[in-house]
Structure formats: structure tokens, C-alpha cells
Amino acid sequence: MGPSSSCCLVLITMITVAMITANSYVHAQRGSGGGGKCIAAERAALLSFKAGITRDPAKLLKSWRGDDCCSWSGVRCSNETGHVVGLDLRAAFFLSNETFVWCFSGVAPNGMLGEISSSLLALKHLKHLDLSGNYLGGVGLPMPSFLGSFKSLTYLNLACMNFDGRLPPQLGNLSRLQHLNLATYQENTMRPGDVSWLRHLGLLRFLDMSGLNLTSNGDWVRLVTGLSYLKVLQLGGCGLSLPHEPTAHSNISSLEILDLSSNRVDTINPAYWFWDVRTIRELQLGRNQITGPFPAAIGNMTSLEVLTLGGNYISGVKSEMMKNFCNLRWLELWSNEINQDMAEFMEGLPRCTKSSLHILDLSATNITGGIPSWINHWSNLRSLQLSANKLEGLIPLEIGKMTNLSTLYLDNNQLNGSISEEHFASFICTRQNGPQFPLWLKGQRDLDYLDISDAGIADDLPDWFWAVVSKVDYLNISCNQISGKLPATLEFMTLAVTLDLNSNRLTGLLPQLPQYLQTLDISNNSLSGPLPLMFGAPMLTQLVLSINKISGTIPSYICALKSLEVLDLSDNFLDGKLPRCSNGSEAKQELNMSPDSTQMQLSALILYNNDLSGKFPEFLQHCQELTLLHLAHSKFVGELPIWIAEKLPRLSYLQLRYNLFSGSIPVQLTKLENLRYLDLAYNRISGSIPPILGGLKAMIQGNSTKYTNPLVWNYYRPRNPNDFNDGYYVKYHNSLLVVVKGQELYYTSTLIYMVGLDFSCNNLGGDIPEEIASLVGLKNLNFSHNHLTGNIPEKIGLLRYVESLDLSFNMISGEIPSSLSDMASLSYLNLSFNNLSGRIPSGNQLQTLGDPESIYIGNYYLCGPPLSRNCSGPEVTTGLLEGHRTEETYFHLGLAVGFVMGLWLVFIGLLFLKTCRFRYFQPSDKLQDSIQTSVLKTSAEWFHRSQRIQNKKGQGQASVSEGT
Incomplete structure (x- = not known):
């Protein structure tokens, strides 16, 4: 064996030993049971997270037991290292696909409750984290800042959760992030604050911040267009607007989905950055405030598959401008102006759309003519919506041949003819079917x-x-x-x-x-x-x-x-106290x-006309969104609470008539900046009218454009089965009963224009405050049937929008102010049964208001047109008073003398004429009891009435003397 062979053998031995050692180390770090595939420290972190979950209705964590955490539901481990790299605990809430989430405005029914434990920081290799749809925050609990410490994260989904407060800027530390979803429901209290940290997420491909209030981020366009890898940008319902001046071109070259729906966009400038992005497949600008002509630049976006412009005010919409949209499968133009024959519009669409178009919504676009019989050429249409137009003629039978059609709206047109089963081959339609x-x-x-x-x-x-x-x-x-x-x-x-x-x-x-x-x-x-x-x-x-x-x-x-948001239990037989x-x-x-x-x-609570009792509902202290409160015609008692203004800051309409409320009018009501209608009629309210009520802002401004109608409620009618966000319609569920012009009127869509005060039929005393004349937005003012004294405010003429003024059945004295003639909108006036005196003002429409007897009756010292009683000079008031007093004295004196003389004549006749005596007394004996009863009753009524007249005239006399 040579040197080279020896070296190779040593090298192989070293590598083998190293691999065995490393493998032994890994196993040592994992658990000792259940197959030994889970790192102990990471298992402990997950169990600590589980301990922070107080409720798990969907049992997402039921399988989290045993030593092998890699086999637990929602946990994904690396095959190579065994580290936890994915945690997917998404709640089972409605979700159509990865690019669309529908958030509930509250707790998701299957979402977990609890908190996110910081123990998760032990998962240092975590790349994928999805906790969406769970209830892991709460009031005063912001999104945890430690979420910005998962440096390996590429996917983070925290959509539809209940965090409160600002977004943590530490999220900007997630530099590897490619997918970020923070979408929420629009009523959520989370305020993101400054989101400039987004610029550090240079690898982002998906960004969804729908529902977050981004109004404070003025330079949001420059911020998001700097994310050059973005493919999906969803900012629906963020309160955003676009600058009117031309903007810089975008660095985004691969954007495919852009959602700016439900914002404050009021124009679509041809120079906007997204016109140049030819890769955009979906452009959603629906439910904004866009006006002006249909932008010609849109015709260059040849990749468009989805175009939603519904809910705007765009004019000149022509199908010819979409001649390059061969990929178009979804087109929404509802509530814009097409002003064209339907056949012409359909012919203007490119022929290629006959096979690609799936959804077409032309509702409320002022299209005319008939539905063309060749509508079935658009063979793949699934949804066709033509509501609220001027279509006429018959519904073509060819519609029944559209085998893919499942949705058809034809309501609110001028179509005629009958419906046969041939029309219902593949869809459901809303036309006359009965009986x-x-x-x-x-x-x-x-x-x-x-x-x-x-x-x-x-x-x-x-x-x-x-x-x-x-x-x-x-x-x-x-x-x-x-x-x-x-x-x-x-x-x-x-x-x-x-x-x-x-x-x-x-x-x-x-x-x-x-x-x-x-x-x-x-x-x-x-x-x-x-x-x-x-x-x-x-x-x-x-x-x-x-x-x-x-x-x-x-x-x-x-x-x-x-x-x-809306609870209406009115007009039933409910009783007892509220929970x-x-x-x-x-x-x-x-x-x-x-x-x-x-x-x-709750934004609207309507409980009128039941048998409910108890004090003012205490649970309303937890209803800060309440706009309309209607408790009329019940048996509520006690004083109005002083916390109304603090706890119900958005209250606009308060109706408490026909109850048993007592005490005085709380001065705190003036802090209700949105209060437009206050009805306390038919109660037991006492004390005086607080002058500070003259500061009610909404009644001063009277500007209906900034206030919403509480009877207009979002009403879900699906446009198509795949889009839960795009199908909310306005519907008037109810009407509000208002007593105006002496009659009961029901308001629905026009409620927003009703501004009023109604304190009638109570025990109020004192003067009418001069400050009431500051409520220049009032349309209805009713203080009748009380014990009010003093004069009518001199500046009452400032209430130029008042249509109904009722001060009847009080003890108001003095002259009618001349400024009353300045109330140009006045169509109903009632000043009857007071102590008013002097000349009735003239001018404008005062002489045309109904029957003078009904307006001024019960005021004995008024004179001049439209009454027949003449006035003679500046001293007319005093003269009339003195003259009337003299006439009254002579009348009572003459009445007494006549009574005595008549009685003596009868007595003398009966005394000296025996026949008359017998003829008179014999039949009268039979009626003695009934006559006696009748006389006593009549005398008592006359006496009490005389006393009331004397008291009232005495008060009027004292008022005049004081004024003199």
C-alpha cells in the first residue's frame, strides 16, 4: 500500500468518524422516545406554546402529545436536520385560495384563544409560520415584537387576528421574507402606524395589508413600488388615495395582482405607475370614488384577466377600449356609465372573450335595448348581472342554452313576457313566479x-x-x-x-x-x-x-x-329587563x-314598541359604535345616565319617547358631536332646558354629507360564488318613526336629512334658552305640552331650515319675535294655548300656514292678520290686557246679577201660584237625584275651569307688568 493509498484510507476513516459523531450528536439532541425524531428543546417550545392556548374548539393541538413533535398536526420538520421549519395552525375559516382571505369581523368560529408564547423563539430554523384566523391577541395587546426575530422566516401569515395597536417595526428585520399577510377586517382596532420598515423586505413577492388603516402613510406608493419582486399587492380597504399629479414609474416589473378596492381613490390618472406594468393579470379598483372618463391607457394592459371597476362613477365606458383583452375572464363595471345599447356593447367586446369570459356585471350602468338572442355565444359565462338598467322586451330562450351559467340577475328592468322552464335549463332567475x-x-x-x-x-x-x-x-x-x-x-x-x-x-x-x-x-x-x-x-x-x-x-x-352590528326586535311582545x-x-x-x-x-339597537322595563340599558356602555338607539313605546324608568356621551361617542339618533324616564336632561349630551335627533317626548323629564344644548355640533352644522344613515346596512348578496368580499349591497331594513308637523312620519333613506329636538309632553319649566337659536341645522323643534315660561327667543329666525315648530300648551308670554318671518322653510307652526300678546309678525309664508285658529288659539292678547282681531298702536298689548280684564269683570258681574234676578222670579212665581207649584215640583221629584248630581258635577267643572283661567291670566298679567 503506497502513501497515496494510506492517505485516502485515513481521510475516509476521518470522514466516517465525523459522520458517526455528528449523527450521534443529532440523536442526542432529539427526544429519547417515539422514534427519536424531534429535538427536545423545540418540543419543549411547542408545548409551552400549547400551554398558552386557553381554548381550541377545532382541536388543532389535540395530536400534540408524545415525544415525536415532527408528527404533530401543523408541525413540519426538516428531513435532513430534524429542526422544526414549519408551523401551520391556520384556523378553519373561509379561504378561497392563497391570494384571498375573508376575515370575520369578530372571533373566527374555530379559532384558538390565548396568546403567542415567546417560547417559539427556540424554533431558530422556522421558515413558515401561519397563525391566521386565531384569537391570540385582545384589547390592548399588540402584535408581539419578538416575531421580528425569526430571521429564517420566508412565509408569515397573521391575517384575521385580533391584535390591537401598532404593527411592530421589528418586522422589518425579516429580510428573507417572501410572503407577508397581515390582512384584517376593517373594523379592527389595529393601527399600523409608520410602515416604512417594509422597504427592508426586498425579497417580498406577496404582500396583503387589506383592512389596515394606512392613511397616515402618505408616501405609500413610493414605498410599495420599491419592492421590485412583488407579484401580489393587496391593499383593499386601507383608506388610501392616489395623488392627482403624475407619479414616478414603478420599479415593479413582475406584478400580477393589484387590489386597491374599497379605498378613497377619486381619479385614475393616465400617468399612474401601474399602467406601465404589462404583467398585471388582476386589477381591482372597485368601490372607490373614481370619476371622470374611462382611461384609454387601460387598453394597453393586454395581460388583464380580471378587471373590477364597479362601484365608481366613471363615464364613457366603451367596450371598444377593451379590444386587446383576449384573456379577460372577469369584468365588473356596475354603477358606472355605459349609456349604450346592450347589443352594441357586447359586439364591441373582442371575439376571443366569447370563450374566456366567465363573469360579467353590468348592473346599474344605464344600458338599454333588449338582451340579444345571441348572448349564448358567450358560452362559458357563469355569472351575468344586468340589474337596474333600462332593458326591455322578452328574455331570450337562448339563455337556457348557456350550460355554464349559474347566476343571472335581471331585476329592476322593463322586461316583459313570461318565464318558461326553457329559461331555467342551467340557472336560477329572480322574476315573477307566483302565486x-x-x-x-x-x-x-x-x-x-x-x-x-x-x-x-x-x-x-x-x-x-x-x-x-x-x-x-x-x-x-x-x-x-x-x-x-x-x-x-x-x-x-x-x-x-x-x-x-x-x-x-x-x-x-x-x-x-x-x-x-x-x-x-x-x-x-x-x-x-x-x-x-x-x-x-x-x-x-x-x-x-x-x-x-x-x-x-x-x-x-x-x-x-x-x-x-344591527339588532332589531321592535314591534313584538317582549317584556322584562334587558341583560x-x-x-x-x-x-x-x-x-x-x-x-x-x-x-x-352594535351600531343600531331598535327595541321600540315592546313591554320592556328597567333602567337605561347598562350594557350599552360596551357599545361605542352605537349610532341609532330606539327604545320608544316601552316602560323604561329612571334618569338618563351621564355616561352617554363618554360611552356612546358616535350616537346620532336617540329616540326615547313614550317611556317613564325622569330627572333632568343631562348637560353631558352636548358632548355627543354626532347627535342629530334627540326625542325625549312623553316622559317625566323635569327641570329646565340646558342652555348648553345650543352647542350640539351636528345640529349646528346640519351637513348631511358627513353623516351616515344608520338605517343603511351592508347587505350581502353574492355576485359570484368565489368572492365573499364583493357582494355587499345597501338595504333599508327598517324605518324610523318621527313626529313632525303634528303627524307621525316614517323615514328611511331620507333619515340622514332629519335633524330635530322633541321634548314635548314632559314637565320641563323655565325659559326657552336663547342658545337654541344656534342650532341652525334643525328641521324639527317641538317643546309643546310642558310648563315653559318666558319669551320666545328673539333670534329664533336663525333656524331657517326648521320645517316644523311646535311650542303649544305652555305658559310662554310676550310678543312673537319678528324674526319668525325669516324661517323660510317653515311649513308647520303651532303656538296655541300660551300667553302670547301683541301683533303677529307678517312676511314670507307666515300668512299661508294652515288654519290661524289652530296656530294661535288660546292666546287672547294676539292681534293682526291672519286673526280678525285688530291692532291699533304700540300700546295695543297693554290696552288689550286692560280691556279684556274689564270685559271679564263685567261679564262675571252681569252673570251674578242675572242669576240672582232669575232665581227670584222663579221663586216668587212658585210661591204665589199653587198650580204652577204642583205642576213644577211633582215631575221634578222623580228626577231629583239625577238633577242634583248633574248640577254638582257641572258646578265643580265650571269652578275648576274658572280657577285655571284666573291663574293663567294672572300669570300672563304678571309677565306683562314685569315687562312694562
């Missing part, structure tokens, strides 16, 4: 959604119906006359998101609800019995059960529905909610 329940539904299978609302159906709900709709995510049978009893449970509708059954004749109890249900409307039916103690649907955002016959109390389960919603609610425990999670998302 019988449509039998063609019975043969349908695997329906995703069904809308047969307002179809003239007056029939019983068939037994087979619920089996047909068991897989829908959207069901709408509203506004028919459908009878039948609801089943005891709807839990079998496992995919249902929206159920709209309102305005029918349905009976039974409220059933157990589907797990993922968000919107339920069964209003205006005949449901009866009590509400279940727990009825499921933990993610409900809208629960509308008004106008039924539901009895019993409101269960504390309502407190656990943290995503609930307190304490922290230890059993309902929260049932829903796997954090015990200290007290905040609720």
Missing part, C-alpha cells in the same frame, strides 16, 4: 344561492324546500305571502351566510341558526313564543326580527354576539370567547 310556489325549484340540486323575493308567491312553503336550499350561502324569499312553519333548526344549512325571509306569513319559534350565518331577517312575519336561550350563529352581524309576536325576555346570549352583559356570561364561554371581551360592535 303558486315555483315547482321548478324541486328538481334543483346543489344551489349556491336563491333569490325569489317579491315574486308574487302566495302559497304554503313545501316540505321539500329546505332540502333544496340546504347548501345555499344566500337565500332570499322576502316580500311574498309565503305561509308555513319554520323548522326547529336550520343548522343543516352549513354554508348559509344570509337568510332573508322578511314580509311573509311564516310562523313558529326562532329556529337554531346555521353556524356561519351573518345576516338574518325574519321581520314582518308571525313568529311567536320566546327567543331560545341560545340560538347559534355566533358570527351574526344583523338580527332583524321586528313586527312579529315574539314574547318573553331578551336572552343574555345576545351579549355574546360580538360581531352583531346586563356581564363579563362572566355563560354565553361567552359557550362561544369560546375571552372572558374580558366586553366590547360589542
Whole structure:
């Protein structure tokens, strides 16, 4: 054996020994049981993380036992080193694909509860971390900064979690990161702050920060366009706008998906950076505020497959501008202006789209003409939406030949003719079907959604119906006359998101609800019995059960529905007190909610016309989003709490009429900057009207454009089965009863224009504060039926937008201010039954306001048109007062003298004429008791009325004397 051979042998021996040693070391570092494939320190870190999880409803960590952590669910180890390199504990929430996440505005139903343990830092080789959809934060708990220490991470998904506060800038240390998803629901309280740390993530290919408020990051365009490797950029719902001036060209050359939907973009400048990115396949600019002409530059984006511009105000949309879009499979233009015949528009699309186009939404685009019979040439269309246009004529039978079509909306057009089964070869349509329940539904299978609302159906709900709709995510049978009893449970509708059954004749109890249900409307039916103690649907955002016959109390389960935004139980037979919603609610425990999670998302609480009692609801202290509170026509008692302004800062409409509230009007109400309508009528409120109410900002500004209508609620109607974010419509679920112009009026869409104060029918005293004239946005002012004194404020004419003014049935004195004639919008005026005096002002429309007798009756010292009583000079007030006093004295004196003389004449006649005496007294004896009773009753009424008149006139006289 030569030297070279000896060296080779030594080298091989050394390598072998080294490999054996290394292998022994690795095994020593791993656990001693279960196959020995897990490093002990990393197993301990994972178990420490598990210890921080308080609830695991989906049992994601059930398999985390034993020594082999590499075999645990969600844990991935390296085959070479045994180190944990992946941790995937994503909650089982709706997820269409890797580029789209739908966040619940609350707790994901299967998400874990607890916290992220810093013990995970022991996983030094971690490359993939996905904790999305879990509830591992909480109020006051920001995203942990130690997440920025995983230097090996290439994938980080923390979407749809409940962190609070700012994003940690330490995330900028993850220089190897290629995928970052921080998307959240828009109501989330997390404020990202300065995100300039993004520039350090130069390898990013996927970035989703949808729902985060990025308004403070003014230079966001320069920031994201510096990430040259980006392929997916999703910034929907971030409050972003684009600069109007031309911007620098982008460094991004490989961007494929750009989502800027639901932002504040108001123009699309041809010089914007994304026009030059020819690789973009999906451009989403829907639900912005874009105005102006359709951009010609868009025609150069030849790679476009998805173009969503719906929900804007773009004009001049022509299909010829899209002649190069041969790859187009999704086109949304709803609510923009096409102003073209439908046949012309379809002919302008490139021929290649006849095989590529899957989704076409032209709703509310002002298209005209008829639906062309050759519409079936677009053979791969799955969704065709033509709602709210000016289409007319017959629905072509060729639609039934479109074998891929599953969605068709034709509502709100001028189409005529009838529907046959040939039209229903492959889709469901919303046209007139009644009065019988449509039998063609019975043969349908695997329906995703069904809308047969307002179809003239007056029939019983068939037994087979619920089996047909068991897989829908959207069901709408509203506004028919459908009878039948609801089943005891709807839990079998496992995919249902929206159920709209309102305005029918349905009976039974409220059933157990589907797990993922968000919107339920069964209003205006005949449901009866009590509400279940727990009825499921933990993610409900809208629960509308008004106008039924539901009895019993409101269960504390309502407190656990943290995503609930609208609760309408009005017009039922509910009684008892409202739940307190304490922290230890059993309902929260049932829903796997954090015990200290007290905040609720309620924006509208409507409970009027029930038999509810108790004090002002205390649980409202946890409802900082509340905009509309309607508790009228109930039996609530006690004083209004002083915490209203602090705890309900967004309150705009407060209706408490017809209750038993007492005490004074809290001065803290003036801190409610959004309060536009305050109705305390028909209570027992006493004290005076606080002058500080003149500082109510929303009533001063009266500008409706900056306020939202609480009766306008997001309403989910899916545009297509693959996009949960793109299908929210405005719907007026309810109307608000307002007493204006002496009559009850219902407001829906116009509620936003109603600004008013109604303190009528209480025990208020003192003067009307001069400061009330500062509320120049008022449209309704009603202080009637109180004990108010003093004069009408001299500057009341500043309330030029007031349409209804009622100060009747008080003790207001003095002259009517001449400025009243400046109230140009006034159409209803009532000043009756006060102590007003002097000449009635003239000018503008005052002489045309209704019947003068009804406006000024009960004010004996007023004169001048439109009354017949003349005025003679500046001293008219005093003269009238003195004259009236003299007339009154003579009247009472004459009445007394006449009574005495008449009585003596009768007495003398009966005394000296025996025949008259017998004829008179004999029949009267039979009526003696009844006459005596009648006389006593009449005398008592006359006496009390005289006393009231004397008191009132005395007060008026004192007021005039004081003024003189």
C-alpha cells in the first residue's frame, strides 16, 4: 500500500468518524422516545406554546402529545436536520385560495384563544409560520415584537387576528421574507402606524395589508413600488388615495395582482405607475370614488384577466377600449356609465372573450335595448348581472342554452313576457313566479344561492324546500305571502351566510341558526313564543326580527354576539329587563370567547314598541359604535345616565319617547358631536332646558354629507360564488318613526336629512334658552305640552331650515319675535294655548300656514292678520290686557246679577201660584237625584275651569307688568 493509498484510507476513516459523531450528536439532541425524531428543546417550545392556548374548539393541538413533535398536526420538520421549519395552525375559516382571505369581523368560529408564547423563539430554523384566523391577541395587546426575530422566516401569515395597536417595526428585520399577510377586517382596532420598515423586505413577492388603516402613510406608493419582486399587492380597504399629479414609474416589473378596492381613490390618472406594468393579470379598483372618463391607457394592459371597476362613477365606458383583452375572464363595471345599447356593447367586446369570459356585471350602468338572442355565444359565462338598467322586451330562450351559467340577475328592468322552464335549463332567475310556489325549484340540486323575493308567491312553503336550499350561502324569499312553519333548526344549512325571509306569513319559534350565518331577517312575519336561550350563529352581524309576536325576555346570549352590528326586535311582545352583559356570561364561554371581551360592535339597537322595563340599558356602555338607539313605546324608568356621551361617542339618533324616564336632561349630551335627533317626548323629564344644548355640533352644522344613515346596512348578496368580499349591497331594513308637523312620519333613506329636538309632553319649566337659536341645522323643534315660561327667543329666525315648530300648551308670554318671518322653510307652526300678546309678525309664508285658529288659539292678547282681531298702536298689548280684564269683570258681574234676578222670579212665581207649584215640583221629584248630581258635577267643572283661567291670566298679567 503506497502513501497515496494510506492517505485516502485515513481521510475516509476521518470522514466516517465525523459522520458517526455528528449523527450521534443529532440523536442526542432529539427526544429519547417515539422514534427519536424531534429535538427536545423545540418540543419543549411547542408545548409551552400549547400551554398558552386557553381554548381550541377545532382541536388543532389535540395530536400534540408524545415525544415525536415532527408528527404533530401543523408541525413540519426538516428531513435532513430534524429542526422544526414549519408551523401551520391556520384556523378553519373561509379561504378561497392563497391570494384571498375573508376575515370575520369578530372571533373566527374555530379559532384558538390565548396568546403567542415567546417560547417559539427556540424554533431558530422556522421558515413558515401561519397563525391566521386565531384569537391570540385582545384589547390592548399588540402584535408581539419578538416575531421580528425569526430571521429564517420566508412565509408569515397573521391575517384575521385580533391584535390591537401598532404593527411592530421589528418586522422589518425579516429580510428573507417572501410572503407577508397581515390582512384584517376593517373594523379592527389595529393601527399600523409608520410602515416604512417594509422597504427592508426586498425579497417580498406577496404582500396583503387589506383592512389596515394606512392613511397616515402618505408616501405609500413610493414605498410599495420599491419592492421590485412583488407579484401580489393587496391593499383593499386601507383608506388610501392616489395623488392627482403624475407619479414616478414603478420599479415593479413582475406584478400580477393589484387590489386597491374599497379605498378613497377619486381619479385614475393616465400617468399612474401601474399602467406601465404589462404583467398585471388582476386589477381591482372597485368601490372607490373614481370619476371622470374611462382611461384609454387601460387598453394597453393586454395581460388583464380580471378587471373590477364597479362601484365608481366613471363615464364613457366603451367596450371598444377593451379590444386587446383576449384573456379577460372577469369584468365588473356596475354603477358606472355605459349609456349604450346592450347589443352594441357586447359586439364591441373582442371575439376571443366569447370563450374566456366567465363573469360579467353590468348592473346599474344605464344600458338599454333588449338582451340579444345571441348572448349564448358567450358560452362559458357563469355569472351575468344586468340589474337596474333600462332593458326591455322578452328574455331570450337562448339563455337556457348557456350550460355554464349559474347566476343571472335581471331585476329592476322593463322586461316583459313570461318565464318558461326553457329559461331555467342551467340557472336560477329572480322574476315573477307566483302565486303558486315555483315547482321548478324541486328538481334543483346543489344551489349556491336563491333569490325569489317579491315574486308574487302566495302559497304554503313545501316540505321539500329546505332540502333544496340546504347548501345555499344566500337565500332570499322576502316580500311574498309565503305561509308555513319554520323548522326547529336550520343548522343543516352549513354554508348559509344570509337568510332573508322578511314580509311573509311564516310562523313558529326562532329556529337554531346555521353556524356561519351573518345576516338574518325574519321581520314582518308571525313568529311567536320566546327567543331560545341560545340560538347559534355566533358570527351574526344583523338580527332583524321586528313586527312579529315574539314574547318573553331578551336572552343574555345576545351579549355574546360580538360581531352583531344591527339588532332589531321592535314591534313584538317582549317584556322584562334587558341583560346586563356581564363579563362572566355563560354565553361567552359557550362561544369560546375571552372572558374580558366586553366590547360589542352594535351600531343600531331598535327595541321600540315592546313591554320592556328597567333602567337605561347598562350594557350599552360596551357599545361605542352605537349610532341609532330606539327604545320608544316601552316602560323604561329612571334618569338618563351621564355616561352617554363618554360611552356612546358616535350616537346620532336617540329616540326615547313614550317611556317613564325622569330627572333632568343631562348637560353631558352636548358632548355627543354626532347627535342629530334627540326625542325625549312623553316622559317625566323635569327641570329646565340646558342652555348648553345650543352647542350640539351636528345640529349646528346640519351637513348631511358627513353623516351616515344608520338605517343603511351592508347587505350581502353574492355576485359570484368565489368572492365573499364583493357582494355587499345597501338595504333599508327598517324605518324610523318621527313626529313632525303634528303627524307621525316614517323615514328611511331620507333619515340622514332629519335633524330635530322633541321634548314635548314632559314637565320641563323655565325659559326657552336663547342658545337654541344656534342650532341652525334643525328641521324639527317641538317643546309643546310642558310648563315653559318666558319669551320666545328673539333670534329664533336663525333656524331657517326648521320645517316644523311646535311650542303649544305652555305658559310662554310676550310678543312673537319678528324674526319668525325669516324661517323660510317653515311649513308647520303651532303656538296655541300660551300667553302670547301683541301683533303677529307678517312676511314670507307666515300668512299661508294652515288654519290661524289652530296656530294661535288660546292666546287672547294676539292681534293682526291672519286673526280678525285688530291692532291699533304700540300700546295695543297693554290696552288689550286692560280691556279684556274689564270685559271679564263685567261679564262675571252681569252673570251674578242675572242669576240672582232669575232665581227670584222663579221663586216668587212658585210661591204665589199653587198650580204652577204642583205642576213644577211633582215631575221634578222623580228626577231629583239625577238633577242634583248633574248640577254638582257641572258646578265643580265650571269652578275648576274658572280657577285655571284666573291663574293663567294672572300669570300672563304678571309677565306683562314685569315687562312694562
